[in-house]
Amino acid sequence: MESARITAAVARLVRDFGTAEELAQDALVAALEQWPATGIPDRPGAWLMTTARRRAIDLVRREQRYADRLRALGHDLETTPGPAGPEQALLDSEGIEDDLLRLVFTACHPVLSAEARVALTLRVLGGLRTDEIARAFLTGEATVAQRIVRAKRTLARAAVPYEVPEGPELADRLGSVLEVCYLIFNEGYAATAGEDWMRPALCEEAMRLGRVLAGLMPREPEVHGLVALMELQASRTAARTGPGGEPVLLPDQDRSRWDRLLIHHGLAALDRARQLAAVPGPYTLQAAIAACHARAGTAEDTDWVRIAALYAALAERAPSPVVELNRAVAVGMAFGPAAGLDLVDRLAGEPALKDYHLLPVVRGDLLARLGRHPEAAREFERAAHLTRNTRERTHLLTRAHTEAG
Structure with a gap:
């Protein structure tokens, strides 16, 4: 996440995503070379910011086509403190947070396709790998990598201004920005790969960006x-993993560990959204679903009939195979596993869900509740082979073993 802040600040100087990323990486390499000998600075983030900005200034000097811009930057950039005094590096009059917001809106420029906007912002702002982004898109890694490369070239060729848009353009580009924020949050909430079930720093960054947008x-x-x-989803963070980092599913979570302050803030934001719109949008509908869980004192108190109705409304507003899969879960809880299984089986031929591990997870759950344990075991085994998260794979293999008897 420090890399994202540095990239955002440098991008404002060089006006190019690829160059900004390279300068941020150069600063990190410099830290790896110098810190073992000099020690880690008191404010390592500020040290990295200063180093990257100085290198950006050097690059501007070398490029004659940036001569006018360099003169405009003038004395302020020339006197930016070096690593010996890093505290002042963060006192940029425009603010690092503003730089991050500019970075998001620039990456979501209409000159790019919707898919490219989201992929580029996830890569540059969230620091996600192409395989993590591919999981969010339910598409191949090579496709995502090509989107990112082409998006950077397109922005450079179009000389897209590095700024937050105003007026109607701001509203037009908001949808992509919201999608980016939520995809970053989801990657933090359930990590694609690696040893950890969650990456809380990504959740925090996504929520911070969301709050900035709410103010804007x-x-x-x-x-x-x-x-x-x-x-509302982040309120469950402390209860989502066990002592060894293993996943704890929603019905089994200790709800006394849920963050009541986050729930309070989430419910207030939901009320605000409802007051502003006669017809709720997709995010507001999903928040209403999360609110049903937040208000339930126990898993048994959950209003699954209302959740199923909310998913039906969501399927009308924002239809997708994943929404249908989630609706199947709610229907299975509200009206019995057979009803849910019928909906899941209709999704078997969906190309987007071919390698989506949660499809066999949901099917396995429903089969287990119907007493079809050998079939459930096979579904959990299949899901375990599809996921690349170590914690999740172990959990699914354990469930498969349990169902196999």
């Missing part, structure tokens, strides 16, 4: 809906 567009209901959704 206080009359936009879906901004508040997204903030509500993220805060």
